Amino acid sequence: MKTSNPVLARLGQAAERERAAGYAPAGAYGQPEYGQAYPTAGGYPAAPPTVQPMSIDDVVVKTVTLLGITGASAAAAWVLVPDALAGAAWIGAAVVGLVLGLVISFSRMANPALIVTYALVEGVFVGMVSKFFESFYNGIVLQAVVATFGVFFLMAGLYKMKAIRATRKFVRGVIAAMVGVFAVMLINLVLSLFGFNTGLRDGGALAIGFSLICIVIASLSFILSFHEVEEGVRMGLPQRYSWVAAFGILVSLIWLYIEILRLLSYFQGDD
Template sequence: MRSSNPVLNRLGQAARQQPSPPPVFGAPPGYGYPQSGYGVPQPPAATRAMTIDDVVVRTVALLAVTGIFGALAWAFIPETSAILPIAVFGSLIAGLVLGLVISFRQITSPALILPYAALQGVLLGVVSRWYEHAFSGIVIQAVIGTFGIFGIMAVLYKLQVLRATPRFTKMVIGALVGVVVLSLANYLFYLFGINLGLREYSTDGSVGWLPIVFSLVIIVVAALTFVLDFDAVEQGVRHGLPDKFAWYCAFGILVGLIFLYWEILRMLSYLRR
């Protein structure tokens, strides 16, 4: 099971790492578990397997947390306050660190995943307000575009119009790595006073065709990654992962949605100019 999303890509590893019960000498076939104090073999504790509904419910919960904290940050963190840069950079750094920890350690606890959603909500709320003041109505357009694309990809996957074949997976992952590397390279050159022309970091002045095309390419790639994510979740359900992994799946989908939202917001700001 392979996904372009580094979070969901680890579901296959999790499925393969599910522990097998230790054998017990003399126990009847099918038990394989330690005996109780009375010498009677005990069956394994029931662990409910993850379902698609579990992933959907937890994804909605994370989106709700992100939206609530985004609205609070929008409404209660003044633009002229000294708290603003702390909120932006604090939520950015803390969210990045927490996201990496959750991803690489395969953490399935909502005690860490929910705070990640809250931190992302604070960052989204503050930055989105800045875009909204510069381009009225842009935030609702970006939100509609994000969930519209997500819904379209879900329908296409459900109808099997798009499937995560090995060739499709390699193409999408290669494209994703390419656009991320180019974006980082453009920003690093920009820090030294050189702009490669792939990005525009101001909110005034005209925008050439290259940043718009590059942004459209990223949006297409981000949309296609959802096909791989849906397949990764489906494989996780098929492998019978415990229901706690539904939080991990929801976290991965949230990461993809936020990535898509930021890029749509950027592209709309280009078109407004």
């Protein structure tokens, strides 16, 4: 099956290999290991079991599940992590989450356990960041949460009405913008470690402009996620790949939330 999305193309190829090999989790319901034939009473191999295709409902359920895990982890971290360890928990969760995110993104197989672990770790990160901002600006977390889901449902509505279409040029443009923004963030982080202030995160006009750009790109990334879900259903990807689609939506939601939180802080109180 042809698709212009490189992620879907990779997952589609992996799914085809799974179907051809008769994939089933090792040991489940007495089934053989990956790639082994399914024996019958007569000793002849039987056809592999039918792979249940993913649906939009599957993605919705998985997304809500991951959001619930992230929210619960964030709340637990907020309450249980001592203030003295908040910085270490923040940085540690950010690093571990980044590594897990890269592994999941570049993996050729859907791994629900790894994705759930990512949600748990990112929950700690989100909880620590939220607690930090809330300690300075009362009510800012609720404002950011409402704004984040408001943007998400707006983009979902625009995609449903086909006001924004995930054309080949659009997909390439958004991906290029995301890579560019993340490169700038990385450079800014490295420079800040050596004492250089680029002004991208100090609350000034440049910082506000950069956060707005990030918010726009994060919002447009939802269109890519919705398109991936739609194409994944059309291509008949196995049900387990709904975890990958839900992971993509979760990543965009967390990024959007952090950027909105940061932007709101620029307009509240003194720097």
